Amino acid sequence: MAKKAGWTTPATESLRASTLGPIADFDPESTPGFDGDRDLGAELLTERGEVLADLQELLFANGRSGDHRSVLLVLQGMDTAGKGGIVRHVGGLVDPQGLSIKGFGKPTPEELEHDFLWRIRKAVPPAGRIGIFDRSHYEDVLPVRVHNLVPQSEWEGRYATINEFEDDLVATGTTIVKCALVVSKEEQRTRLAERLERPDKYWKFNPADIDERPFWDDYLAAYQAIFDRCDSDAAPWYVIPANKKWFSRLAICELLISALQGLDLEWPKADFDIEAQKKRLAESV
Amino acid sequence: MAKKAGWTTPATESLRASTLGPIADFDPESTPGFDGDRDLGAELLTERGEVLADLQELLFANGRSGDHRSVLLVLQGMDTAGKGGIVRHVGGLVDPQGLSIKGFGKPTPEELEHDFLWRIRKAVPPAGRIGIFDRSHYEDVLPVRVHNLVPQSEWEGRYATINEFEDDLVATGTTIVKCALVVSKEEQRTRLAERLERPDKYWKFNPADIDERPFWDDYLAAYQAIFDRCDSDAAPWYVIPANKKWFSRLAICELLISALQGLDLEWPKADFDIEAQKKRLAESV
Numbered sequence: 001m002a003k004k005a006g007w008t009t010p011a012t013e014s015l016r017a018s019t020l021g022p023i024a025d026f027d028p029e030s031t032p033g034f035d036g037d038r039d040l041g042a043e044l045l046t047e048r049g050e051v052l053a054d055l056q057e058l059l060f061a062n063g064r065s066g067d068h069r070s071v072l073l074v075l076q077g078m079d080t081a082g083k084g085g086i087v088r089h090v091g092g093l094v095d096p097q098g099l100s101i102k103g104f105g106k107p108t109p110e111e112l113e114h115d116f117l118w119r120i121r122k123a124v125p126p127a128g129r130i131g132i133f134d135r136s137h138y139e140d141v142l143p144v145r146v147h148n149l150v151p152q153s154e155w156e157g158r159y160a161t162i163n164e165f166e167d168d169l170v171a172t173g174t175t176i177v178k179c180a181l182v183v184s185k186e187e188q189r190t191r192l193a194e195r196l197e198r199p200d201k202y203w204k205f206n207p208a209d210i211d212e213r214p215f216w217d218d219y220l221a222a223y224q225a226i227f228d229r230c231d232s233d234a235a236p237w238y239v240i241p242a243n244k245k246w247f248s249r250l251a252i253c254e255l256l257i258s259a260l261q262g263l264d265l266e267w268p269k270a271d272f273d274i275e276a277q278k279k280r281l282a283e284s285v
Numbered sequence: 286m287a288k289k290a291g292w293t294t295p296a297t298e299s300l301r302a303s304t305l306g307p308i309a310d311f312d313p314e315s316t317p318g319f320d321g322d323r324d325l326g327a328e329l330l331t332e333r334g335e336v337l338a339d340l341q342e343l344l345f346a347n348g349r350s351g352d353h354r355s356v357l358l359v360l361q362g363m364d365t366a367g368k369g370g371i372v373r374h375v376g377g378l379v380d381p382q383g384l385s386i387k388g389f390g391k392p393t394p395e396e397l398e399h400d401f402l403w404r405i406r407k408a409v410p411p412a413g414r415i416g417i418f419d420r421s422h423y424e425d426v427l428p429v430r431v432h433n434l435v436p437q438s439e440w441e442g443r444y445a446t447i448n449e450f451e452d453d454l455v456a457t458g459t460t461i462v463k464c465a466l467v468v469s470k471e472e473q474r475t476r477l478a479e480r481l482e483r484p485d486k487y488w489k490f491n492p493a494d495i496d497e498r499p500f501w502d503d504y505l506a507a508y509q510a511i512f513d514r515c516d517s518d519a520a521p522w523y524v525i526p527a528n529k530k531w532f533s534r535l536a537i538c539e540l541l542i543s544a545l546q547g548l549d550l551e552w553p554k555a556d557f558d559i560e561a562q563k564k565r566l567a568e569s570v
Contacts (some may be wrong), residue, residue: 249436
């Protein structure tokens with residue numbers, strides 16, 4: 001029997017933005033570093049999901065025991081790229097109590113009265129949690145840049161501000177994993193069309209999504225800029241091909257596992273005398 | 286082949302506090318209304334979990350479309366009764382984005398400066414969400430009553446305050462499902478002992494849990510009081526036998542399904558012209 005295929009290169013290497021070349025040439029149908037089909041992907045996701053769940057519990061246990069570390073998954077992507085599906089199908093692999101999920105839509109009037117990181121800082125994950133940002137501070141250099149919602153002089157400065165913010169986060173114990181889900185323009189058309197065909201999907205459709213399609217190349221340029229300027233070993237950007245949903249889920253599960261393994265966690269030691277407590281319990285009514 | 290067993294009486298009836306008689310006589314090994322074993326329970330949980338997930342998505346979709354309703358699951362129970370397991374294994378059945386989970390520990394100094402409902406009000410689920418309270422405002426008439434942490438004259442008044450609070454919540458669109466997980470005193474000893482045997486469980490052990498065991502009957506009396514005074518059709522209390530974890534999970538899944546079905550939700554109608562949008566999409570680059 002032939003050797004079972006799978007990851008030929010770790011996802012942390014095969015999907016790292018800085019190694020992938022121009023985003024404009026990227027193939028959203030591809031599965032970089034992975035040699036296998038949908039069935040194998042689904043099987044592996046179940047298997048690796050258990051590993052992720054165990055690591056999440058370990059992180060949570062340490063958070064309860066005074067360790068201040070956390071993990072933050074930042075999700076960006078064009079409409080229909082599947083950010084919500086990642087929250088559901090990758091986030092859904094672990095104890096929901098250990099998650100801290102925050103979606104960032106259009107800023108509210110109150111949020112606009114503050115600097116762009118104000119709402120982000122309030123939402124960083126507490127100790128022991130896996131935070132998930134469904135959109136993030138990168139919105140402020142993606143649609144904001146594409147449409148010049150603030151003057152270029154202002155958004156130009158944000159890349160450096162973001163890098164400083166993320167450096168601070170890392171320094172205070174948050175491991176950052178940034179994933180850009182990349183869907184093809186044709187696949188987006190198919191997915192939007194599906195939302196218009198199925199009454200159980202109407203609620204996900206927003207006419208404004210069509211308005212953005214003519215700006216596709218500008219968005220790719222804006223993504224290229226964040227990869228060029230905000231991809232560092234401390235807070236890496238990964239490019240996730242998203243035409244095949246099974247692959248994007250498996251890939252992000254692997255990236256989270258890798259981030260959690262990097263924390264080298266162990267079960268917290270007992271902060272009580274184990275034998276004395278056993279005796280007390282045995283003697284208790 | 287014999288007819289497959291299962292629920293003989295709906296969980297909403299068989300587990301309703303007011304129909305079950307004194308809590309002191311309740312058998313935590315029992316499975317009221319359910320005729321089946323662990324294997325059937327596990328099989329049903331998977332099957333019914335999908336129903337729950339679909340209903341949760343429907344609730345979420347409506348929340349996104351202007352419906353203000355929500356569901357709130359209140360979990361109470363002695364230590365080791367399995368509240369965390371319910372969050373993980375029942376909450377884990379649905380999209381984590383649709384959950385709003387809040388645990389209530391010992392009140393902080395800031396919380397103690399406010400009335401006992403202050404921290405509760407801040408945590409009620411937003412529109413479209415399933416909220417889960419891991420402990421709740423009932424702590425203020427359970428340990429607080431057992432140990433007279435406030436004078437009796439004060440905790441006596443809280444039952445009425447709680448009823449008013451819950452009536453308001455229901456009136457503003459929150460469906461409340463209250464579950465008391467009841468474990469036997471011997472089973473608690475077994476579970477505490479396990480936490481003292483396994484290094485991966487030490488972090489869950491708290492020596493104070495043993496301190497509470499001599500007050501077991503006082504706790505049962507305090508539970509009886511909340512069932513007598515705060516179980517209403519609008520905000521019902523259910524008693525969940527918790528010695529068999531597979532049963533408590535299945536039972537609470539059923540209670541949530543029933544609560545969600547009671548909302549009679551449909552997929553939100555499109556708030557745009559479907560045909561016009563299809564045309565726009567087809568014509569878009």
